[in-house]
Amino acid sequence: VATTLVHLMDRLMERQLDATAATLLRRAVEARGISVRLEAASAAITGTDHVTGLRLTDGEVLPADLIVMACGVRPNADLARAAGLACQRGALVDDTLATDDPAIFALGECAEHRGATYGLVAPAYEQARVLARRLAGEDAIYAGSVVSTNLKVSGVHVFSAGDISGGPGCEDIVLTDRGLGLYRRLIVKDDRLVGAVLFGDTADGLYYLDLITHRTPITALRAELAFGRPALAA
């Protein structure tokens, strides 16, 4: 089946992958016969009683018999807004999960914490644990969640965790073998691993996630860090 992947941004999985990993993913997807169109914005589905194509904002129409849309997640904070609570994308909460009304708490998809909204269950569980402890009288604080993605995209293993944006104070440790289709980038800041992108071989993903989540000092691990847990255990 001739398949075209239409994506709004200039690279695939732009929130999870850096430019190098996204390029490798694009090549891997294309090698499987899927055509990739980046920076392409959908305007309309054409057809009357059945779909005939997808029209882009530049007027081009891609013929299609079937269209599958993945549109992302947007918080539904209507109830909070109607109640007069401070909202941006979601209902704004502080590190205690309180909204700007100290008698009202929010967590999960409707909540926005330190500028982040999460569309996954794991952060909601972490928030729920913190709020439950606070309501039970403990002094728990929610400092945000480390989000990880562990996927098999068109047969290619891809892993991403933490903050991969880099920037001031960050150093990259990069291990790459284009011939084998392997890429590994570890982002280090203040002697801690803060982010990781793995392409091709993701076996060490949970090891890196553990280092990120527990803010483990990496000085003693650094020389071997790029080779993952097996090399350290040897």
Ligand SMILES: Cc1cc2nc3c(=O)[nH]c(=O)nc-3n(C[C@H](O)[C@H](O)[C@H](O)COP(=O)(O)OP(=O)(O)OC[C@H]3O[C@@H](n4cnc5c(N)ncnc54)[C@H](O)[C@@H]3O)c2cc1C
């Ligand atoms: C198809 C699909 C697949 C997903 N797959 C995954 C996955 O694989 N992994 C993952 O981590 N996450 C996944 N998610 C996301 C995950 O389901 C959500 O992040 C999670 O359910 C959010 O939990 P929540 O309690 O914040 O909100 P919800 O689960 O949406 O619960 C909100 C509840 O509030 C109720 N409600 C809304 N308005 C009112 C009102 N005015 N009064 C009373 N009740 C109200 C709703 O009926 C609902 O029961 C998926 C989501 C979808 C839609």
